[in-house]
Amino acid sequence: MPASRDSVGAHSAKPSASALVEERRKAALVAYEAEAVPTWRRSGFWTTSLRGLDLDALEPKRYEPGLPELHLGDEEHAALIVQRGASIVHAEVADDRITVMPLEQAVEEHEELVREYFAKRLPHDEGKFAAGTAAFWTGGVFIHVPANVQIEKPIQVVWLIDEPGTAQWAHTLAIVGENSEVKIREFFRAPDFEGQALHSGAFELYALPGAQVDLAHYQDWGRGEVYDLSTRRVEIRRDARVKWVPIHLGGRLTKQTLDIITAEQGSDMKHTGLYFTERDEHLDLFTTDRHEAGHTTGDTVWKGVLTGDSRASYEGLIHILPKAPEVDTYLQTHQMLLSPKARGDAIPSLIVEVDNVKASHGGTVGELDEEQIFYMMTRGMPRAEAVRVLVEGYFEQVVQRLEDPGLEELVRRRIAEKLKGAEDQVREFIGERAEAA
């Protein structure tokens, strides 16, 4: 227990926020050191291994304050906070109704909120990297939106890794007050460098009763060897609603757990994600649509495209707990292979521990439809263009869920670039299939 307990009077018997954070760091360090570097195995061919990662060669890198060039979709924002390596290098708040600051600072200045919410849904002992993040995080991001405000422009959080050799341990805590509306965007960016880096991240969002949160994660780690091992959790309280759009457009190896929890009656979520893997990228996503209370609703759609030698696995679970009747939810996952060497998995699953719910799921893994390609070609479009348009159209349902023209454009442009990069192999693959047909 913290030392402060004995020295402070009965009025503040609770430990300070910073003492809580320090305690957690210590416990997490023990867990981190006790655990070996994990390998994740599933039935079939699937293994996510960190064999290729030289963890000892990585270290937190510190930077002086200053705003780097970002090229985000939205130029306007309610707040912008940027962490580069281990340091928050820029924080500005354009809307004085909200608080956006380094989490380190919030631990000192927002005692009550940090004590109540920090790591509430993020145990420090969920594996080596969750423990590492809990032990080593620096800088960090704290977002607090008070009750009853509508924030039009997005709050933008940027995680940058500039150079190889970087270990970035990240933590974001966001609390959205009752009946408030806000957009939160987190960007994960790196230039194309040679060498390895690690982003080990924790994200937690609490949407308090009646809140409406429009949340997006945009990951594009570039062509460097960036490993991203992260856990993101969203808790939705009574009558609150969260729309969450994670976009995965790059990273050497990504292993993420994305959980969305409808915790109280009337809470509602929409979770719509996409990924595009290329070259030798490896993506392993596990999402849970977890219903802890009855009369909650959910809607999960994930779409992916694989090119090159890439591997992508999406596993999506709907979990309805015993005390959660009258849930109405579904999950769909689609995956499209554009290369003969890519390997993918799209696995929906369902655990229902109560009667009287509506829950359905479905998944497809497939290739482009030759009939659609033929149809578009009869309208004068060459095969490569037909393929491009079909793939872009396939993603469009997800992209439009962003409801943010600037960000939508950014995503569309990156998808078009990636398709252009894969044009030769796609032509070869689709061409071979056409010959065989």
Next chain:
Amino acid sequence: MTLEIQNLHVRTEDREILHGVDLKVSQGETHALMGPNGSGKSTLANTLMGNPSYEVTEGRILLNGEDLTEAAPDERARAGLFLAFQYPATIPGVSVANFLRMAVNAGREEPIKVKEFGALLRKNVDLLKITGDFTKRYLNEGFSGGEKKRAEILQLAMLQPAFAVLDETDSGLDIDALRIVSDGVNAMRDENRGFLIITHYTRILSYVRPDFVHIMLDGRIVREGGAELADELEAKGYEFVREEVAGSAG
């Protein structure tokens, strides 16, 4: 310009479907190709556009003397051929308007100007009495049979090809929709365009009067004539033609 089909033999993976078809359509002419189900009409339409599921084993397809038999579908389209599909594919995530713009641009050197495209689209939407948010919807996604046919004819009107093949465009249309589609086709008939209207029934032909009628049975064209042949068929049915062909062969 002419579209000429010479001694066309076509097979799918397991059998030959067309056994030597000859047909010539000149610009300014409207031809009807009639026949019962399974006679090979749709095979001919698909083969004309280069569907990779069909293999030409003998014969040629010429457009203005240029041999297109081995050309890719997009080359045929850019050369001036169009097919209105019986069962068009669904293109999720691509709106009708967006699709039309891409198709129009595929046949041009320079992309069409936004204003010019808008005006062209409005004109043709009006021509086909299309209302509501039709052009904003994803192409054919959730469309009724009639909406799909109308989307095909809208593409035809936007692309203004030299030769248009309409594969069973009339099937599944109610009388009002049939009239609208027919009016649209009639508005596009002129000396610069040839039509090949493929149909099982004669009813579209009372709205779009053909100059020539060809009857296909079992992968061969067995009778040809003017518009009156369609009337005769209406009165007597395909069995009559079949018996007549069998009689003359014997």
